[in-house]
Amino acid sequence: IDPLRMLMVGGRAYVEAWCRRAEAVRLFRADRIDAVTELDEPAVVPPQARPHDLTDGVFRPSPDLPLITLRIGRGERWITEYYPCERVEAGDGDQWLVSLRVTDLGWARRFVLGLGPEVSVVAPAELADQVRAQALAALEAYGTPVLGAATSADPAVGAVTQ
Template identity: 85%
Template sequence: MTRPSTRGGSRTSADRLARLLNLVPYLLARPGIEIAEAAGDLGITGRQLREDLELLWVCGLPGYGPGDLIDMAFDGDRVTITYDAGIDRPLRLTQEEALALVVALRMLAETPGVANREAVERALAKIENAAGDLVAAPVEVRLSGDSQRVEALRAAVEGGRALRITYYTPARDETTERVVDPLRVLMVGGRAYVEAWCRRAEAVRLFRADRIDAVTELAEPAVVPPQAQPHDLSGGVFRPSSDLPLITLRIGRGERWITEYYPCERVEADGEQWLVSLRVTDLGWARRFVLGLGPQVTVLAPVELAEQVHAAAVAALDAYATPAPDLAVPRDADPAGTAGSR
């Protein structure tokens, strides 16, 4: 079966917006042009051009009255722009805009898990060619973390191979070895992750690339069970649920950033302080988290966490209060151990 030609017929929002921005100055330079000729120049069908012109009729300056909207006159199959609403020149990027767009596309091209990398590279080549010297500055884009490890993870996903990884879990402060069947490599919050079926946990897990201490591609193929489904990460990696421990803190002004960085279930003002409740993966992580904060933080709940923080703080203070042993050698000592050998 022959696929119908789609030359210039992309109806994506981005394609159409770019076409509309250039359509008015194009028609201004060619008053009375035939619609068929204009459609041929623009690489679209006559029907698409007519639909674009109908859309332009309701576009214009704020106020959107009769004197604000783009206007045009038709004479049979010919069209002439009679009011351009200020869109009288083709779209041009400033140097800063062109450079920002190139950097963003280069970053996207380096991002693991991008489905159509070739399309990104084609778009990047077109913009770099059109911008010319505007983007001639030596800009190199690299992902944070171990790029070789990310490439190894990506190769395993594309090759359908199982992996043996050594992984550090900061929440439990432990390192484990696991065999996983990778599903995909992706970027979330600027960090690379591999999502995989973990045979040890018998569930889908998300492993951060920079916490994988070692990775070995196995000869056996990845075997992903039917129930293994990728997670919806549109809201971020951490997904608080009702079965996770809930902690409540009283924080001062200097720690209010917590409410912006972590998903909180409750934030209430208590005079100059705030009462904050949030879910955590486990109390061990919460203990280390609270100990790393300033003195304006008090644990209100649960009692177990308050006791753990108190005990750890007392132990740390005791360690500082204990004088270091005096390792200096007394002047009358015999360092060679020869006393009495004479």
């Protein structure tokens, strides 16, 4: 990155910089930076790089960003207070359907996986598939048998077609 400025927004420190990989101006939360390596070359910010207007906060949802819909239980309703939601509606029982814009599906996958069992992905199907695949991979890494699947550790289980 080629730093533009350091700033505080909502009590958090950010580095605003030209990201060489994304070829765009990006915000990086300072507390989430794991390592810094100073290069021998000076920072070179291209002339088209413009700092973000952060008067309305760091994240500003827009129609061009992916829309996700989650089914959340009572314990996860804090999401509607913490994130800007486009739609919140009562579902079955204590569950709500919540739709919100995200910067990308990779972030959404990590977000959903960090939530509890009271959350499931309704849409898009691609996100639901990614969350399911990563959750199954995590269970497999821990050696936890997945319900309905045969494991080599259980010889009594016959062949299973899925």
